[in-house]
Amino acid sequence: MRRAHSGLRFQKFTGKDLSPFEEMLKLFKELLLHTAGDVDEAVDWLRELDKEYSLSKPDYTVDDFIEDLFKKRFLQEAVPSSDPNSKRIMTAKMEQYIRKSALEQIFGQLKKSGGGNHKTKYSGSGEEISDGLKSYSFGDPLDSVSMTDSLRNAQINSGFGDLQITERDLLVHEKFQSANMATVLMIDLSHSMILYGEDRITPAKRVALALAELVKTRYPKDTLDIIAFGNDAWPISLEELPYLQVGPYHTNTVAGLDLAAEILRKKRTPNRQIFMITDGKPSCLKEADGSYYKNSVGLDDYIVGKCINRAAALKKANIPVITFMIASDHWLQDFVEKFTQANKGKAFYTGLKGLGEWVLKDYEKNRKNKL
Numbered sequence: 001m002r003r004a005h006s007g008l009r010f011q012k013f014t015g016k017d018l019s020p021f022e023e024m025l026k027l028f029k030e031l032l033l034h035t036a037g038d039v040d041e042a043v044d045w046l047r048e049l050d051k052e053y054s055l056s057k058p059d060y061t062v063d064d065f066i067e068d069l070f071k072k073r074f075l076q077e078a079v080p081s082s083d084p085n086s087k088r089i090m091t092a093k094m095e096q097y098i099r100k101s102a103l104e105q106i107f108g109q110l111k112k113s114g115g116g117n118h119k120t121k122y123s124g125s126g127e128e129i130s131d132g133l134k135s136y137s138f139g140d141p142l143d144s145v146s147m148t149d150s151l152r153n154a155q156i157n158s159g160f161g162d163l164q165i166t167e168r169d170l171l172v173h174e175k176f177q178s179a180n181m182a183t184v185l186m187i188d189l190s191h192s193m194i195l196y197g198e199d200r201i202t203p204a205k206r207v208a209l210a211l212a213e214l215v216k217t218r219y220p221k222d223t224l225d226i227i228a229f230g231n232d233a234w235p236i237s238l239e240e241l242p243y244l245q246v247g248p249y250h251t252n253t254v255a256g257l258d259l260a261a262e263i264l265r266k267k268r269t270p271n272r273q274i275f276m277i278t279d280g281k282p283s284c285l286k287e288a289d290g291s292y293y294k295n296s297v298g299l300d301d302y303i304v305g306k307c308i309n310r311a312a313a314l315k316k317a318n319i320p321v322i323t324f325m326i327a328s329d330h331w332l333q334d335f336v337e338k339f340t341q342a343n344k345g346k347a348f349y350t351g352l353k354g355l356g357e358w359v360l361k362d363y364e365k366n367r368k369n370k371l
Contacts, residue, residue: 106356136170188278229256250284311343
């Protein structure tokens, strides 16, 4: 039975200069995020959308698209296809495609916004150039390109023809990072993330995927740990991200902060930070005897007090908490302001539309300020 998706809305999809396969793939990966990685359910949604919006063409149907997904190794069978209970699942290639697409989607918006990379007004390299060379890759600064070695490369690769320099010819000086950043990203999985006709968990997952891909490709020496929190808190691997689902949970912010602090204490770098994406008030605590204290009515002074204590302890450990509140109730803002004041961190009331842009902007800004 297909799950009901509260707040799931669609509009006509149009691709530009894309093949029929690429057009459907862009939509299909969004459906996979909405269905928490359930391929069969995403296919059902795709077929329904095809009926309504005529996504397919006479010479390229949804069945052709599904067949291509297997041929191109985006999907695979969980068990041999001869088994009547066979289930289609994503491959690592599809998971990577979803991460890269999330980064391109959010990073493209950053470039259009004119906000740039938030460079600081202070001079200083922040990195030390070594004698080693490596091939150019996305994110390498142009001032690190070795023109002499790159031109020599281009001459060799051009042979006896006209000299042409391409990206594959470029060599850059390797740099030693003078400072690395350790980040923990906390994602709220409480039930409110899908309440009130608004899907809040899918944008949160997209942000986590984009941030993970940014760190992997642009700042490989940085570390990013991701944790989910509801009644409790637990670590999430990169591979698990697309499959995250909201549960029948309250919001145990203290458990999330405690786990994040434990993870960061083990990092050798002094540059540590916590990003917290949430839409609700703290409403749950786990007591010493293993029982849960819960209160969903208003702001509970006992729970709030524990949160403020954690914020102050993290400040003493020089770990700022950057809160991205995707709800705007005035009493939530009161809590966030008190929490932020105790931690001396930052808070953003972003809404869902600008969430990804704010997270990536702030990550890069914080990182540059540490170098």
